[in-house]
Amino acid sequence: MITIKEIAKLAEVSPGTVDRVIHNRQGVSEKTAKRIRGILEQHNFKVNRIAQSLALKKKYTIAVLLPDSDDENLFWKSPLEGICKAKDELIPFGVTVETFFFDQKDSRSYINSFKLLLAIKPQGVILVPTFKKETEELTNTLRQREIPFSFLNISINGYGNLSFIGQDAFKSGVLAGKLMGLCMGHKVDVLTVHSRPNLSNFNNISERIKGFDHYFEVNDLKNTNHYLELEDFGNAERVRGSISEILLKNPEIKGIFVPNSRSHIIANLLHGLGNPKPFLIGFDITEHNAKALTDGKITFLISQKPVAQGYRAIETLAKFLLYNRKPSSQILSPIEIITKENLPYADQKRDSLLSF
Amino acid sequence: MITIKEIAKLAEVSPGTVDRVIHNRQGVSEKTAKRIRGILEQHNFKVNRIAQSLALKKKYTIAVLLPDSDDENLFWKSPLEGICKAKDELIPFGVTVETFFFDQKDSRSYINSFKLLLAIKPQGVILVPTFKKETEELTNTLRQREIPFSFLNISINGYGNLSFIGQDAFKSGVLAGKLMGLCMGHKVDVLTVHSRPNLSNFNNISERIKGFDHYFEVNDLKNTNHYLELEDFGNAERVRGSISEILLKNPEIKGIFVPNSRSHIIANLLHGLGNPKPFLIGFDITEHNAKALTDGKITFLISQKPVAQGYRAIETLAKFLLYNRKPSSQILSPIEIITKENLPYADQKRDSLLSF
DNA sequence: AAAATTTTCGTGTGCGCACACGATAAAAGT
DNA sequence: ACTTTTATCGTGTGCGCACACGAAAATTTT
Numbered sequence: 001m002i003t004i005k006e007i008a009k010l011a012e013v014s015p016g017t018v019d020r021v022i023h024n025r026q027g028v029s030e031k032t033a034k035r036i037r038g039i040l041e042q043h044n045f046k047v048n049r050i051a052q053s054l055a056l057k058k059k060y061t062i063a064v065l066l067p068d069s070d071d072e073n074l075f076w077k078s079p080l081e082g083i084c085k086a087k088d089e090l091i092p093f094g095v096t097v098e099t100f101f102f103d104q105k106d107s108r109s110y111i112n113s114f115k116l117l118l119a120i121k122p123q124g125v126i127l128v129p130t131f132k133k134e135t136e137e138l139t140n141t142l143r144q145r146e147i148p149f150s151f152l153n154i155s156i157n158g159y160g161n162l163s164f165i166g167q168d169a170f171k172s173g174v175l176a177g178k179l180m181g182l183c184m185g186h187k188v189d190v191l192t193v194h195s196r197p198n199l200s201n202f203n204n205i206s207e208r209i210k211g212f213d214h215y216f217e218v219n220d221l222k223n224t225n226h227y228l229e230l231e232d233f234g235n236a237e238r239v240r241g242s243i244s245e246i247l248l249k250n251p252e253i254k255g256i257f258v259p260n261s262r263s264h265i266i267a268n269l270l271h272g273l274g275n276p277k278p279f280l281i282g283f284d285i286t287e288h289n290a291k292a293l294t295d296g297k298i299t300f301l302i303s304q305k306p307v308a309q310g311y312r313a314i315e316t317l318a319k320f321l322l323y324n325r326k327p328s329s330q331i332l333s334p335i336e337i338i339t340k341e342n343l344p345y346a347d348q349k350r351d352s353l354l355s356f
Numbered sequence: 357m358i359t360i361k362e363i364a365k366l367a368e369v370s371p372g373t374v375d376r377v378i379h380n381r382q383g384v385s386e387k388t389a390k391r392i393r394g395i396l397e398q399h400n401f402k403v404n405r406i407a408q409s410l411a412l413k414k415k416y417t418i419a420v421l422l423p424d425s426d427d428e429n430l431f432w433k434s435p436l437e438g439i440c441k442a443k444d445e446l447i448p449f450g451v452t453v454e455t456f457f458f459d460q461k462d463s464r465s466y467i468n469s470f471k472l473l474l475a476i477k478p479q480g481v482i483l484v485p486t487f488k489k490e491t492e493e494l495t496n497t498l499r500q501r502e503i504p505f506s507f508l509n510i511s512i513n514g515y516g517n518l519s520f521i522g523q524d525a526f527k528s529g530v531l532a533g534k535l536m537g538l539c540m541g542h543k544v545d546v547l548t549v550h551s552r553p554n555l556s557n558f559n560n561i562s563e564r565i566k567g568f569d570h571y572f573e574v575n576d577l578k579n580t581n582h583y584l585e586l587e588d589f590g591n592a593e594r595v596r597g598s599i600s601e602i603l604l605k606n607p608e609i610k611g612i613f614v615p616n617s618r619s620h621i622i623a624n625l626l627h628g629l630g631n632p633k634p635f636l637i638g639f640d641i642t643e644h645n646a647k648a649l650t651d652g653k654i655t656f657l658i659s660q661k662p663v664a665q666g667y668r669a670i671e672t673l674a675k676f677l678l679y680n681r682k683p684s685s686q687i688l689s690p691i692e693i694i695t696k697e698n699l700p701y702a703d704q705k706r707d708s709l710l711s712f
Numbered sequence: 713a714a715a716a717t718t719t720t721c722g723t724g725t726g727c728g729c730a731c732a733c734g735a736t737a738a739a740a741g742t
Numbered sequence: 743a744c745t746t747t748t749a750t751c752g753t754g755t756g757c758g759c760a761c762a763c764g765a766a767a768a769t770t771t772t
Contacts, residue, residue: 001447001448048410048448049448049709049710050406050409050410050448050449050710051410051448053406054404054406054407054410089709090709091357092357092404092405092406092407093406093709167701168701171697171698171701172698174697175695175697175698178695178696178697182538182539182655183538183539299538315709318709319709322709332701333701334692334698334701334702335697335698335701336690336692336693336698337692337693337695337698339531339534339693340534341527341530341531341534341691342527342528342531342690342691342692342693345523345524345527345688345689345690345691346690352708352709353405353445353446353449353671353674353675353678353708353710354405354406354709354710
């Protein structure tokens with residue numbers, strides 16, 4: 001690997017001048033700049049990122065705003081894990097990552113945490129835009145202060161975000177539909193169990209349902225889709241009642257689709273209702289879901305490499321701050337099909353050369 | 357992040373002494389060593405990998421021995437891609453990666469390429485142990501010279517390799533069986549199309565078939581498995597003849613399993629034989645397979661993140677050489693289920709903070 | 713007790729780059 | 743022709759660490 005010093009010798013200038021050309025800084029005549037650029041290209045010069053990182057002394061702070069993961073909703077543990085991993089790796093780069101949490105069911109906590117976030121004066125922000133209106137406010141502030149920000153996991157358009165890191169929710173629904181169609185055939189009824197639209201993260205959920213239904217429409221399958229809207233997945237008694245009611249009324253229902261990470265709740269209820277091995281498609285590998293999948297109470301889980309999602313969100317933003325590398329506007333996670341058989345191999349940790 | 361110099365001040369010694377303690381080098385009395393270790397722990401000191409890499413001047417050469425990818429077998433392009441990526445990133449670490457190829461159908465080329473490989477005196481080797489007997493020879497040489505080596509993609513035991521990077525072939529077969537069982541139901545006949553056992557890479561193929569059959573046995577499904585053994589997937593006329601013959605004889609065959617990356621050949625033949633949308637499970641996302649999947653001629657592809665496989669093989673070996681970090685003996689790739697719907701999101705490139 | 717040896721430790725340099733500072737040369741102003 | 747301004751470039755230092763070299767102290771040998 002050729003160094004700046006060597007390039008300088010070849011061009012008969014000082015290393016400082018080469019440095020200026022590399023970074024397009026002013027203070028070098030067009031004539032010599034051109035010559036140096038030629039030599040750089042000719043020798044395929046690439047900055048040694050390692051030396052660069054060591055020399056760079058600018059400090060950056062990235063702030064993250066994401067839902068906290070209570071016992072009821074374990075999903076957010078995974079992106080957080082990826083975020084923490086990126087955080088560790090970024091320390092020697094002079095990048096600090098600070099995390100702020102909010103309650104998914106309380107938009108005020110979203111606003112409040114954001115205020116705390118602003119107080120640390122971050123140079124970049126990652127956020128999960130759970131609440132639409134409030135997000136408009138927040139992003140206005142960020143744009144005003146010229147703080148770049150990316151959306152994580154939930155995609156909404158027209159807010160001037162640098163990037164979106166997450167899954168194509170609609171397509172993941174389509175895939176769920178395909179699996180249902182392939183395994184259930186044409187004439188069987190299916191049931192979609194979802195929560196109330198006004199709850200958080202609904203953007204993804206509704207897109208999944210749309211995608212699911214879309215598959216049946218486009219492929220002209222003659223299945224009947226039933227829907228069960230629950231107010232609160234946490235209320236076991238009421239959920240049990242609603243489920244058994246709709247299943248009794250529609251005994252021809254054979255396949256069940258739960259487009260959120262609380263699939264295990266439905267799976268375990270069905271088990272209790274005398275259906276130990278239901279055909280059920282759920283979302284996300286949480287601990288509970290993994291257990292239900294292993295026990296055969298869930299057939300398929302659609303997953304999205306949530307750990308990698310968190311990691312990449314930080315990584316791309318850091319790259320933008322450090323090297324001014326603009327990420328693509330959509331960084332789409334894989335849409336993984338997880339069964340009992342391939343679960344042990346899913347969502348592996350990744351580590352980089354710099355991690356321990 | 358606390359530095360060596362700061363630790364030295366706290367311990368009232370010189371940075372050099374701290375350095376000696378960190379690397380367990382001799383030349384420091386147990387008393388002061390203990391004191392320094394205490395302070396290191398207390399402040400949770402971690403070496404700055406970036407500064408370390410810059411200071412390290414030891415050069416390493418990693419040699420890779422893998423099958424070349426002709427038009428007939430595109431699979432190996434993917435691991436190579438990952439290897440090249442790792443190679444680029446490793447340059448600033450003083451690690452050079454050299455690749456050597458052999459013909460999968462010619463064990464002599466395996467031996468010959470290995471000789472060339474030895475000539476560059478690598479400090480570490482990655483190899484795809486396609487031929488069993490010959491691999492024994494090669495690994496003997498490597499052990500003799502104390503050159504650490506890892507196996508890529510094909511797993512064979514008892515050769516003293518540092519690590520294996522690849523898929524659990526048996527389990528991937530089990531998963532294929534599961535998908536077949538789920539979609540085909542209990543009474544349908546299925547056909548497994550494979551190549552002759554003496555061909556290269558047979559270890560993986562036979563394990564996949566074993567896994568596939570195992571699923572049906574364990575779950576007591578009453579399907580009948582038919583087998584078609586082809587001498588050469590490349591001979592279109594003969595393959596067509598064999599396929600149409602077995603399908604005519606067994607019209608009840610509804611599902612087809614092709615446990616190798618040439619699934620697209622069978623898929624296209626079936627298309628020609630008047631079965632435009634067969635139920636077919638194949639392996640690996642090659643260009644041809646991806647096309648056939650998109651066209652609906654293949655239902656499922658089982659994939660294994662081959663790009664990541666190549667990358668990780670190099671990465672783990674480099675980490676071992678650079679930092680003496682022993683990888684786990686099995687680095688298992690995910691067993692991915694790929695359909696038309698999630699294909700666009702599969703096997704994404706990954707890049708690190710140090711890549712361009 | 714002096715010399716020789718070994719143990720224990722400090723100092724200094726360089727890895728490749730970024731960037732501040734100052735020097736020189738060219739252009740503009742007076 | 744001289745000063746002032748501006749454009750152009752070179753020099754030097756530090757980022758955190760590894761490692762070679764040598765100095766000092768402790769130990770052994772004579």
